Amino acid sequence: MGYPIEGIYRGISSSDSFLPGGEVSAAAFQFKINCNRLDNLEECSINWADDERSLVNIAKQKSNKAGDLVKQFKFGACSICLDRLDELKNKYPTIFSYERAPVYESVDGNEQNPYHGNLLINLSSSDIPKVTKRHISSVLAFITEKVMIREDLDSLIAAL
């Protein structure tokens, strides 16, 4: 399956991911090690914008906080279109990539997520991994297009 030209949605779970005027912060794109990966790539979880249900999936996602299921993306979501991601990929060909990683299990009351994927960085191929990671986080934040606040996501759910 290919990738949609609409690109990706990134859910925002922390208020730190927005600047005071509503711009997306570089802190919204933090890459983390996933111990289940065998390839040592670091991940930043996203949903592919295959259709309108992708954003609804983000709107409905919950996380388990001390036994309570709460909205995972309490502060909204943002989007980046595919051509921008591809240009970033061309700039850092051995470092930045993306993938589909559908979730087939229902965890914590969440539905399966066929839209799920990851932005990836391979820091083993960088001479200065920490700086490279910051480059990419900064660029991703800068190239975000639409920003949806939590109320926008709630409206999507209400309209179902």
Place this chain on the structure above:
Amino acid sequence: MYSFALATEGGSYTDSSQTPYINIALVNTKSSSDELTDCWYKKFENAIRSLSYGLGRTTNGNDRNAQLFSPVLPSNELVIDSAVSFIQALPISNQKRIALLLLEKIHHAIFSNDSFRENVPFAQIAATKMDDGTLLLEWAYKYGRVNFFIDDKADESCAIFLMESLDTKIPVVYEFHINEFSIDSLAGKATAFVSRFA
């Protein structure tokens, strides 16, 4: 070891007829890290706050609407206060010291230049602690960003400036190393960079 000395000059911060001016100097002393006390930080942070309060004033003493510089945000003072408060709450560290120095240097450069502050929309500013412990200071403009990623290990800190490109879909990126001795030149670079958005 190196520590920082704070000097003030140019009049009282409460005097509305003058732009506040504070000067931070790097001095080579043999003082121990114990001397970097809360008291030092409080004094420094109060100086920065005073600088931000000076924003809304002109040299002839008239109050000026802070929104003049910020079409998006209700009050620059509040925004700066928010970043300062965030940094203030951090434990004493190299990270905190460098962040405060950067904040003061850049804002002094901005506010002491009439042409600059009247022509460049004031940025959204944020201070954030990232998951790996990095302190992120961000100045966001419509056509660019100035990001400082400050580690407690100074040699891993870096500044990343981004500017929108007409030729590509991703911004042009400039990167600079941060250390205690490069703060003056880095603040100068950041100010010059942002002035290109005017």
